[in-house]
Amino acid sequence: MSRLVIVVEKASDWGSYYPSDNVVSAQDYLKQPLSDDDERTQVINLCRSYKYLGTGYYVSLLAEARGHKVIPSVRTINDLRRRSLYGLDIEDLNGKLGKFLPAGGRDTTDFGILVYFGETSYPALEDLARQLFETFPCPILRIEFERERVWQISAIKPTGLHSLSDEQEDAFAQSLDKFSRKLWRKPRARRKFRFDLAMLVDPAEAMPPSNKRALKQFVEAGNELGIEVDAIGRNDYQRLAEYDGLFIRETTALDNHTYRFANKAEKEDMVVIDDPGSILKCTNKIYLHDLMLSRKLPIPRTEILYRDEAKRLDELAGRMEFPLVLKIPDGSFSRGIVKVETPAGLKEAADALFQHTALVLAQEFMFTEFDWRIGVLNREPLYACKYFMSRGHWQIYNHAAKGTAKSGGFQTLPVREAPADIVKLALKATAPIGDGLYGVDIKKAGDRLALIEVNDNPSIDAGVEDAYLGEDLYRRIMAEFLRRMERKRLGVRG
Incomplete structure (x- = not known):
């Protein structure tokens, strides 16, 4: 998939761990001649400091210039200097911190934790640690909190490997091993694929956009075109930088990991389908309704109902004929859609849907x-x-x-x-x-x-959508990924 390089400022910083060919000194990395090898390289920069124009800063800067994927990126290094990005109150932070403050520590006004690749030893703050790592991808972060009336984050600081205690070094090693499983693993024989494509899937999804046979067809079609297609899951968020593209084959939603994956892939300048803009526009029927109206495209007669406007709901029976169809904005695969035959049924169904959304679409029934x-x-x-x-x-x-x-x-x-x-x-x-x-x-x-x-994420099942085109359907989609990835590599936009 990709070559892993771990950069340390001094050889002694790695002294507590087994020697590894993956580990190089900052000086050796900076002096490395440019290579014509197009193998993807992932760099983990463990320098002691990322100070502007310091050694650690230059490791990340030159890694990006060489086309290597590096953590932390120069953008992350710069963002960590901007307190405005994280000086916000964190919801429920008071309760979370109170769970593990030392006995008698209710008068504590400051507190700090270490986060290794998004992991922390404090279970109550696991979600917060993961979110902060996704926002500021950096190997080791110290998160500091302070309390006046309520708890808030006071600082997020990158921390060097050399500053860790023995116990912290063990925790870091476990997180690093989990983050990059290749470190102590014998590398597999290299396969000659020009590009790597991540395909986001959920084997447990009841109604996925593609069945297992279709997913296999995508892999085979990609391989024929020189693309290695690798199935990934929701826990592989930080692996995205290893790939040239992302193909989402899970049901998308704005409020789950699929949108975060698409957004991160786009920020990494990867080819991505579904792109976050398409997810945003397609997953909400309210948005689509207004978009299609603005384009003067034919749609069923539709009215938007508001939770707090009971009168509008009561008057709807006089404006539209029954039966009607009520839809929640973000339903998929015919879910969140109710057919109503009477005014009483309309009110009952609307009340139930308003438990989940502030707006509901009422649409004429077209059989x-x-x-x-x-x-x-x-x-x-x-x-x-x-x-x-x-x-x-x-x-x-x-x-x-x-x-x-x-x-x-x-x-x-x-x-x-x-x-x-x-x-x-x-x-x-x-x-x-x-x-x-x-x-x-x-x-x-x-x-x-x-x-x-x-x-935005249409069904493509083997035996259904491919019933006419067969294998060519999968080849055409993979060929489009290939075209876009080639243009990215050549620096061509659009």
């Missing part, structure tokens, strides 16, 4: 035997499917079915055989969102078209 799904990649149509409603149900997915959710049938066909107006509408819908991979759902009733939604 069709199937929805069109047009896959779009880089502003071009990729595949076309008909998704039929689940048997005896009004949606594609029936979550009320006993056992697992039941879905209707499908028909996959060449894009050229899909109605031209459907394909044209799909391309218009994705144009203001981006150039990623999307699935556009459209209903057609007679001559009327209605855009239902744009999915």
Whole structure:
């Protein structure tokens, strides 16, 4: 995958640990001649200080100039000097710190902890330590707290390996080993792949965007094109810097790790699908509603309901015909969608949905035997499917079915055989969102078209979306990653 280099300021700083070929002195690293080898290199800079224009600063600066991924980066070093970035009250910090203050320490007004690669020995502050490391990726951080009325972070300081006690050195070694499993592990035989692509998956997800056979097809298609595709999980956040690109194959949401992964990948200047902008625009139906209206694209008649406007909800029955469909803004795979037949049912369903969201969409019910799904990649149509409603149900997915959710049938066909107006509408819908991979759902009733939604993370299951293109579907997606990664390497934008 990538070569690991650990840089220490003095050889004695590593004296407590086993010798390793991965460890070099700062002086030797700075004197290294530039190499034509395109092997990805991950540098962990353990210099004693990152003072501006000091040895540690130059290690990170030249690492970036050489195309190496380094922790801490120069940006992180500079950010750690800016107290404005972290001088904020931390929610529930009083309660968390109170759990492990020394006996009789209620009068304590300052406190500090060490964080090694996002880990701390204080369980109550594990989440905080991880979040701070994600914000300021640095091998060793000392987090200092102070209390006047409430606890707050007073300082975040990078700390040198040489300053650790024996017990702290053991804790650091464990965290380093966990952070980079390659340190004491025999390296595998190097494979000749031009690029490395991380594919974010969750094996435990009940309804993932791609089934296991499709994930395997992505790996094989990538390998054929010189891309090593490596499945990663939510705990591999800090490994992202090892890769050239990120392909998200988990259901995305703004409030979970998928958005953090996409955001970090974009900041690392990696090729990423789904990019954070697409996730932001597609995962909220309220946003999509206004976006499509502003583009004058046909959508079902829709009204937005507000939790605190009971009168508007009461009047809705006079403005729209039943049945109606209520939707929470961030539902997926037909979840968070309720069909209501009467004013009483409308109020009951709305009250239930308002427990989870301040806004709800009320939409006219358009029955069709199937929805069109047009896959779009880089502003071009990729595949076309008909998704039929689940048997005896009004949606594609029936979550009320006993056992697992039941879905209707499908028909996959060449894009050229899909109605031209459907394909044209799909391309218009994705144009203001981006150039990623999307699935556009459209209903057609007679001559009327209605855009239902744009999915930033469309289903691509073996046996369904690939039923016409077969292996070529996976090759086309991997070929787009290859094109973008080649352009990144050449410094070409767009």
